[in-house]
Amino acid sequence: MNEEGELELREACGIFGCVATKNQQVPLDVPTVISLGLVGLQHRGQESAGIVTTYGKDVYQISKVKGMGLVNQIFKPESLEKLKGNIGIGHTRYSTAGASQIDNCQPFIVETMHGLISVAHNGELINAKKLKRKVLSSGIGLSTGSDSEVITQLLSSSPPNGEPNGPDWPARIKWLMTKTPTSYSLVVMHKDVVYAVRDPLGNRPLCIGKVLPGTGSLPNINECADQEAHGWIVSSESCSFQAIGASYYREVEPGEIVALTESGVKSVGIVERPDNGLPAFCIFEYVYFSRPDTLLEGQMVYTVRKRCGMMLAHEAPVAADLVSTVPESATPAAMGFSIESGIPYVEVLCKNRYEGRTFIQPSSRLRQLGVAKKFGALTDNLKNQRIVLIDDSIVRGNTMGPIVKLLKKSGAKEVHIRVASPPLKHPCYMGINIPTREELIANKMDEELLAYHFGADSVRYLSVDGLQTAVKEGIKDKGKAGHCVACLTGTYPVKLEW
Ligand SMILES: O=P(O)(O)OC[C@H]1O[C@H](OP(=O)(O)OP(=O)(O)O)[C@H](O)[C@@H]1O
Numbered sequence: 001m002n003e004e005g006e007l008e009l010r011e012a013c014g015i016f017g018c019v020a021t022k023n024q025q026v027p028l029d030v031p032t033v034i035s036l037g038l039v040g041l042q043h044r045g046q047e048s049a050g051i052v053t054t055y056g057k058d059v060y061q062i063s064k065v066k067g068m069g070l071v072n073q074i075f076k077p078e079s080l081e082k083l084k085g086n087i088g089i090g091h092t093r094y095s096t097a098g099a100s101q102i103d104n105c106q107p108f109i110v111e112t113m114h115g116l117i118s119v120a121h122n123g124e125l126i127n128a129k130k131l132k133r134k135v136l137s138s139g140i141g142l143s144t145g146s147d148s149e150v151i152t153q154l155l156s157s158s159p160p161n162g163e164p165n166g167p168d169w170p171a172r173i174k175w176l177m178t179k180t181p182t183s184y185s186l187v188v189m190h191k192d193v194v195y196a197v198r199d200p201l202g203n204r205p206l207c208i209g210k211v212l213p214g215t216g217s218l219p220n221i222n223e224c225a226d227q228e229a230h231g232w233i234v235s236s237e238s239c240s241f242q243a244i245g246a247s248y249y250r251e252v253e254p255g256e257i258v259a260l261t262e263s264g265v266k267s268v269g270i271v272e273r274p275d276n277g278l279p280a281f282c283i284f285e286y287v288y289f290s291r292p293d294t295l296l297e298g299q300m301v302y303t304v305r306k307r308c309g310m311m312l313a314h315e316a317p318v319a320a321d322l323v324s325t326v327p328e329s330a331t332p333a334a335m336g337f338s339i340e341s342g343i344p345y346v347e348v349l350c351k352n353r354y355e356g357r358t359f360i361q362p363s364s365r366l367r368q369l370g371v372a373k374k375f376g377a378l379t380d381n382l383k384n385q386r387i388v389l390i391d392d393s394i395v396r397g398n399t400m401g402p403i404v405k406l407l408k409k410s411g412a413k414e415v416h417i418r419v420a421s422p423p424l425k426h427p428c429y430m431g432i433n434i435p436t437r438e439e440l441i442a443n444k445m446d447e448e449l450l451a452y453h454f455g456a457d458s459v460r461y462l463s464v465d466g467l468q469t470a471v472k473e474g475i476k477d478k479g480k481a482g483h484c485v486a487c488l489t490g491t492y493p494v495k496l497e498w
């Protein structure tokens with residue numbers, strides 16, 4: 001909730017982990033690698049960030065730096081100096097549960113029977129309230145409003161079969177996973193291991209990269225399979241690998257627990273989905289949240305967005321002189337629309353690069369002002385032109401109205417809005433703070449009314465089928481892929497229990 005008491009559509013957090021491999025002549029600078037990794041994930045969370053590191057020898061010895069703000073503001077050389085270790089995890093946050101304040105800043109650290117554990121979480125527990133009651137009734141106090149703290153506390157209790165041979169973290173993680181089906185991608189650090197965990201539905205992304213000696217080269221993993229790793233990393237998105245000189249290794253599978261140690265990467269368990277149904281990977285990661293250079297399910301997000309634009313041109317054609325984008329995230333879809341329709345792609349809006357993403361402004365008033373400050377019209381390109389204007393999504397409708405006004409005022413003859421995703425009508429309970437039903441403009445107006453409201457000549461959305469087809473086209477094993485489309489259809493991947 002913001003100060004006006006309204007829920008906002010926010011992005012998902014970014015999580016990152018790194019382990020240096022043993023016997024390296026020049027050891028990997030793990031704190032710097034993690035901070036670079038988090039910069040690459042900055043688009044997923046801009047409220048606060050934190051890094052925890054250790055040498056993995058003493059279960060009570062860790063160093064941590066956390067703060068409010070952007071990664072580069074928090075991790076300056078002086079603060080990176082404070083981080084010691086050859087293994088660590090990091091987080092960059094957008095709050096979905098618990099206020100945006102330093103107490104809720106991640107990674108969370110708690111002391112367990114076996115020493116300290118640190119946890120960074122992306123997602124939102126669908127049954128957080130129930131689990132919170134469970135934790136509290138077992139006599140454990142909670143000090144924050146964050147569901148990620150609930151995860152950390154649940155991991156600090158022994159699994160039902162006990163631990164006759166010492167701490168069994170995979171068993172503890174599996175036990176947690178049977179208590180909550182979604183939504184979480186986690187990095188859990190204890191002593192000398194980072195566990196990378198993806199919930200059984202695979203709702204949030206998580207992938208592994210191999211750090212190679214030197215920087216700059218990014219060979220395909222098949223080309224560098226024989227090269228010795230300098231370290232291993234795990235990240236919400238592969239876009240963060242490029243800055244580190246790491247190559248993409250593989251995704252963490254839905255329900256999988258992978259251990260990263262100085263000896264390498266090992267799958268240490270998998271929790272099946274209860275009904276053996278398909279995964280429910282968030283389709284909005286493709287539409288808006290992920291960076292276009294990220295690989296999801298073996299395909300580049302940019303390519304999928306382009307295909308959505310092509311599909312949209314096919315489903316909702318219109319006679320026009322040019323196709324354009326509402327920058328940034330809609331640009332690949334606009335390219336796709338242009339290719340499929342044969343109408344040239346021309347830029348009509350100039351974006352102020354110092355203005356952030358509008359969704360995430362802390363209040364409605366600021367969001368509206370934000371839109372006005374964010375765009376200028378490229379008048380020479382649009383005078384007397386019939387424009388097809390592509391956006392990736394319409395949520396509250398704050399962005400589109402002022403833009404159409406600006407374009408018309410600047411001389412556009414017609415503005416036809418084409419949206420590269422279906423109408424957003426239902427809330428998300430899995431890690432994205434989509435506004436309430438009442439605030440979502442698609443619940444108040446159909447396409448015709450929206451066109452009138454925005455002052456546009458027409459509005460058309462992509463169909464749910466069209467979006468799913470565009471996403472599935474590039475997935476190799478189509479039979480195994482499944483996506484959550486709950487905010488578009490109202491059908492949730494699991495029963496909602498509070
Ligand atoms: O209907 P609304 O409530 O206005 O929200 C929809 C807009 O918000 C997002 O852009 P945003 O400015 O967040 O980021 P971007 O620059 O990555 O496109 C999205 O891409 C749409 O343009």
Ligand SMILES: NC(=O)CC[C@H](N)C(=O)O
Pocket residue numbers: 011012013014093094095096097098104121122123124125146147148431
């Ligand atoms: N966006 C997220 O993934 C948030 C994680 C967690 N629920 C929090 O609010 O901190």
Ligand code: SF4
Pocket residue numbers: 203281282283284285427428429430431432484485486487488
């Ligand atoms: S409801 Fe929408 S935003 Fe939430 S996980 Fe599902 S597809 Fe993603």
Ligand SMILES: [Mg+2]
Pocket residue numbers: 326327328329330391392
């Ligand atoms: Mg946008």
